[in-house]
Amino acid sequence: MARLLPFLSAYRYTLLSAGLVVVLILPPVLRSVDRSWEPFPAVLLSGGGSVVSTHRDSVDTQVLRAYGYRSKDTVLVPIPPDSLLHPVPGRYLSYLFHRGALGPTDDPAARRERRDWLAPRLNRLGLKDTRMLLRSESLRMPDRGRDTVVATVVSEWWLELD
Amino acid sequence: MRIATGLFFLLVYLPYFGWLADLPRLFFSPPPLSVAALFTGYPGPAFFLVLEGLMAVAAAALTLGWRARWAGLVLAFTLIIGLSFQFSLGKIDHFSLLPISLVVLSFSDWGSGACLRPDRRLGLGALPLSVTAICLSFGMLTAGYYKLRGWVDGDLGTSGVLNWYYTSFHGDMGLLPKGWLLGIGPVWLEAMDLATVVFELLPILMLWLGDRAWRGWIAVACLFHFGTTLLLGIDFLYHVPVYLPFVLAGLQQPGLRRITAGAVTAVATLSAHHLLLSWWGRPAVYFMVPDQLLPGAVREWGIALIWLVLAGLAAWTAVTVSSPKVLKP
Numbered sequence: 001m002a003r004l005l006p007f008l009s010a011y012r013y014t015l016l017s018a019g020l021v022v023v024l025i026l027p028p029v030l031r032s033v034d035r036s037w038e039p040f041p042a043v044l045l046s047g048g049g050s051v052v053s054t055h056r057d058s059v060d061t062q063v064l065r066a067y068g069y070r071s072k073d074t075v076l077v078p079i080p081p082d083s084l085l086h087p088v089p090g091r092y093l094s095y096l097f098h099r100g101a102l103g104p105t106d107d108p109a110a111r112r113e114r115r116d117w118l119a120p121r122l123n124r125l126g127l128k129d130t131r132m133l134l135r136s137e138s139l140r141m142p143d144r145g146r147d148t149v150v151a152t153v154v155s156e157w158w159l160e161l162d
Numbered sequence: 163m164r165i166a167t168g169l170f171f172l173l174v175y176l177p178y179f180g181w182l183a184d185l186p187r188l189f190f191s192p193p194p195l196s197v198a199a200l201f202t203g204y205p206g207p208a209f210f211l212v213l214e215g216l217m218a219v220a221a222a223a224l225t226l227g228w229r230a231r232w233a234g235l236v237l238a239f240t241l242i243i244g245l246s247f248q249f250s251l252g253k254i255d256h257f258s259l260l261p262i263s264l265v266v267l268s269f270s271d272w273g274s275g276a277c278l279r280p281d282r283r284l285g286l287g288a289l290p291l292s293v294t295a296i297c298l299s300f301g302m303l304t305a306g307y308y309k310l311r312g313w314v315d316g317d318l319g320t321s322g323v324l325n326w327y328y329t330s331f332h333g334d335m336g337l338l339p340k341g342w343l344l345g346i347g348p349v350w351l352e353a354m355d356l357a358t359v360v361f362e363l364l365p366i367l368m369l370w371l372g373d374r375a376w377r378g379w380i381a382v383a384c385l386f387h388f389g390t391t392l393l394l395g396i397d398f399l400y401h402v403p404v405y406l407p408f409v410l411a412g413l414q415q416p417g418l419r420r421i422t423a424g425a426v427t428a429v430a431t432l433s434a435h436h437l438l439l440s441w442w443g444r445p446a447v448y449f450m451v452p453d454q455l456l457p458g459a460v461r462e463w464g465i466a467l468i469w470l471v472l473a474g475l476a477a478w479t480a481v482t483v484s485s486p487k488v489l490k491p
Contacts (some may be wrong), residue, residue, distance in 0.1 A: 030195070040245065040258065041262055049309050049310075050312055053321075054324060061329070061456070093252075
């Protein structure tokens, strides 16, 4: 220990730099190997290198939307994700879906727990609490900026809550 | 610097995690390399009450300089724990620079002046600030690298900024009239893509060039966040305490010698305000106002204003201040 301290003191900036390099480099390396290995916390900021078309007649993007049956007339209506998931931020909807949180499960207790959490939220929005639809849609704006949106269904999944 | 950071948490933004306690276990999908991965589900309400209690007390202790080093570390680790559970919803939002900078700055001597109970001086000088600057630059580099690969394609038929716009709910979250961005021509959209990538790749170079260039970049960064708040509703509020030390380091600061009884009372009241509201289930995450009473647009305009003021201060220090280089060890 007596020999180690002078060494640490003499090379403190070299050691700090080496430690910093490891701490900084490791997380992006792990993320590039497998996105799910991204550690938290880590010195990483959102990349998001995706692009969309700028052409006025072909701007499109893919989104996940939730739908429920309106209680009064059983019409299928879109559910705002922030209202459905409150207090979970609505931006998490697609991540929850892709991680299987809104998919089938063999665990009846977990299914019941999910139903008990979602049902009051659907009721508050004037929707039936028996089932809801999760639909992946391709949104196309033929007249960009004019609120005209043409939605094409890519895939859909019924979540049975009963 | 320390007082401003503490006050930021008490006055502007104190995260709340109590809502996680009620979530179904099917929603629990923690990042494998995180604190939350040590758990099998979301902890109960008592766990988060303790976490919030620690955050409110630590923010007050940091502001008043009562064992500021420990207060900063407690604040950082409670944030890391709380955020680990929040990101167990399946997505890591990139808030890491906030707790990391708190950890690093806790090793500065920011807790040895104008304090209720001063910390022992470590004498590391500007090193913690330099490490924070390196972390910030590297974080920006990781963001810029992915955009460089995707956005800089010389193709006027594609746009990364437009993609941001669509993924932020088609501008619904922004403060400017919806559709504002859509009127911009492809050349300008491509220029915005390029400018964003340059902005994110540049800080390492600015840091190397010296103090004035670095402060200039900080000013541009604050303006960038002001722009994303207006345009997309992406406010990056959690980056404010990361930039704050660089903005304040060059300014003439009030010569505080001691903490007065009035200041202790005011800070303790603020801390108690947060504690009581959290325990009541009506947290005041933004601007000390319970979330239910604060309209989203008012909150975002407030945040936009903070970025604008910081941009102005940073630009002022970049132009007028001559101080030691940030990277000086």
